[in-house]
Amino acid sequence: MTEVTFYLSNKAGDGVRQALAWRIADKALKQGRLVYIHCQNEAHARELDDAFWHTPKTGFLPHAVHQDSPAPVILGHGSDPGDHHDVLINLTDQVPDFASRFQRVAEMISGEENERQAGRQRFRFYRERGFPVTTHELG
Template identity: 40%
Template sequence: MTQIDFYIVDEDATHSREQLLCRLVDKIWQQDRQIHIHTESSRHSAVVDELLWTYQAGSFIPHAVYQQGLATPAPVLVGHQDDPAYHSDVLINMAPQVPLFFSRFERVLELVNSVPEIRQHGRERYRFYTDRGYSIKTHNLGAQTAGAVR
């Protein structure tokens, strides 16, 4: 069964969630795991793409925006629509809803902060998983500890 992890950042700023995303991707990618970042729109995919390019001076996270028929997939894919047929290790969900294809991943990470709309969508996703019998690990990260991800 898919392992579900909720990362809760105790901070209102939208960038806190995005910073956590970059740190998690960097850490997971270094563990030689494939990652799919699911976003809510093509615009959001472009924002995440840019974040991964500029996240940290001197670092490089090989990634691509997912397109169906991608010849050689990158270890990290960013997308908002299709089920990424290439990856099945880690799904990081940045969209308001649970993606239909979540259960074929070994692990799903949900990132939530204190922005009311994001927090509410996070609660709905939490309820979705628990209603279906998934066990959930919750990682509460203060603003100062968001960099020390588990």
């Protein structure tokens, strides 16, 4: 069954969820896992791609925007994550229809009130359907 983890940060502002996603993707990659980062739309995926190429200055996360790429981290959007089924990092406000295809789902929640509200709805969604859900407070 898919394991769901909510990563919570009290930090608010632009880039918090993006920084959390980079951190979790980097950790998963170091564990030998493949990662699909689900973005809101193509523009969001391209924005995240650009940010991942520029930050952090001390690390590199091999990634691509195209689902057909052999990169271990894929930035995508829409209703089909391709052949990915290992780790899903969700950066949207909805639970993707394909979430249960993955072994693990990571939900990024910043200190922004609207993100917290949307996160609570996703948390209830997973719990009501019997997914094992855990939370981690991050700095």
